[in-house]
Amino acid sequence: MSTVCYDGPSNFIDIVEKDGYFLIKNFFKREAVEKARAELKVILDKDEARRKKNPGPHVDSSVEYRSIYTKLMHTIWFPSLQSPTYLNLTNDMFSSAVMKDFIRGLAGDNFRMRVDLIRRSSGDNDWVDDFQLPHVWHRDTLGEFTFGIFFDDMPESGGGGTAVIPGTHWDTRDPRWDLMLGPEKNMTRKHHLGNRDLLTMPADYVADAKLNQRVAKKANKKKVEISGQMGDIYFFLNDTWHGRAPNITDKRWMISRIGCFGTEFPFKDDIPLPASIKNLTGPMSEHFNRHQTPNTQTDTLLRRMAYKRKSNLLTRMAAREKDKLLTRFYSQPDIAAAREAVLNAHNV
Numbered sequence: 001m002s003t004v005c006y007d008g009p010s011n012f013i014d015i016v017e018k019d020g021y022f023l024i025k026n027f028f029k030r031e032a033v034e035k036a037r038a039e040l041k042v043i044l045d046k047d048e049a050r051r052k053k054n055p056g057p058h059v060d061s062s063v064e065y066r067s068i069y070t071k072l073m074h075t076i077w078f079p080s081l082q083s084p085t086y087l088n089l090t091n092d093m094f095s096s097a098v099m100k101d102f103i104r105g106l107a108g109d110n111f112r113m114r115v116d117l118i119r120r121s122s123g124d125n126d127w128v129d130d131f132q133l134p135h136v137w138h139r140d141t142l143g144e145f146t147f148g149i150f151f152d153d154m155p156e157s158g159g160g161g162t163a164v165i166p167g168t169h170w171d172t173r174d175p176r177w178d179l180m181l182g183p184e185k186n187m188t189r190k191h192h193l194g195n196r197d198l199l200t201m202p203a204d205y206v207a208d209a210k211l212n213q214r215v216a217k218k219a220n221k222k223k224v225e226i227s228g229q230m231g232d233i234y235f236f237l238n239d240t241w242h243g244r245a246p247n248i249t250d251k252r253w254m255i256s257r258i259g260c261f262g263t264e265f266p267f268k269d270d271i272p273l274p275a276s277i278k279n280l281t282g283p284m285s286e287h288f289n290r291h292q293t294p295n296t297q298t299d300t301l302l303r304r305m306a307y308k309r310k311s312n313l314l315t316r317m318a319a320r321e322k323d324k325l326l327t328r329f330y331s332q333p334d335i336a337a338a339r340e341a342v343l344n345a346h347n348v
């Protein structure tokens with residue numbers, strides 16, 4: 001019997017077309033989520049005990065399933081290969097008529113999975129600013145989309161969920177590379193070549209970025225922290241400006257995520273599949289197959305977004321403002337000399 005109990009409206013493609021994300025309440029039977037949660041908790045607890053006993057680098061790829069353990073977050077890749085009840089949930093989600101219809105409208109008949117992961121926050125407060133997030137506003141690779149499953153009853157806000165700015169998937173500008181929206185960590189344009197002093201613009205440039213402040217103010221009014229309870233699921237297009245909201249509750253929260261790509265977009269093939277992937281069953285097994293038949297359906301949301309999105313007047317002007325400030329930054333004698341040095345060192 002399926003762990004999915006949702007039987008409400010199915011217009012999720014329209015919701016995502018408009019907002020770039022959805023939240024579905026009571027998608028799974030709660031008992032099924034609780035059962036999977038118990039299995040996932042054992043996996044996280046065991047790895048955490050190991051990490052505490054033998055502190056090492058944050059990223060540990062010496063184990064079968066990569067573990068990333070930082071002050072704020074504990075992440076383990078491929079829970080689908082480690083927890084049978086979690087695999088059941090995900091397979092039931094992708095087999096459900098409502099999600100199959102949604103994905104067909106989004107990406108076509110086929111899609112690829114890059115990774116699934118489980119993460120639990122440490123409970124440390126990581127608040128940064130009214131608008132800026134601990135994991136800064138960004139967009140990822142074109143054609144990428146993510147499903148999330150809640151394994152706790154999260155508060156409405158402040159639990160460190162994924163935050164999005166609805167509608168920004170239709171804007172051609174990238175918040176991290178084209179704009180400077182925060183009080184700090186405003187990136188230059190990847191011209192740093194490993195020199196960290198060249199990676200971000202100094203904070204004193206922010207005062208002159210008035211149009212960017214205007215973008216940030218508007219975005220701040222629209223931002224949404226996606227939060228839910230056990231049984232709820234969410235989804236976002238990775239092109240929607242997003243980041244991770246701060247956790248200000250002093251509590252630990254568990255969420256799983258499944259990252260996917262439309263077949264006709266360049267696949268971010270940076271995560272090697274473990275040998276045990278052959279043990280998977282159902283849709284999870286089908287979609288981890290890296291040799292999908294490319295989608296030929298022309299009218300998918302991913303295609304419409306990629307080819308029809310436009311620049312917005314305000315973000316276009318703000319991007320131009322950043323260009324000017326970057327030109328000023330790069331012409332500072334010390335920065336110009338540092339850039340020259342890295343270019344020479346890389347023989348560019």
Ligand SMILES: [Fe+2]
Pocket residue numbers: 138139140238242
């Ligand atoms: Fe992201």
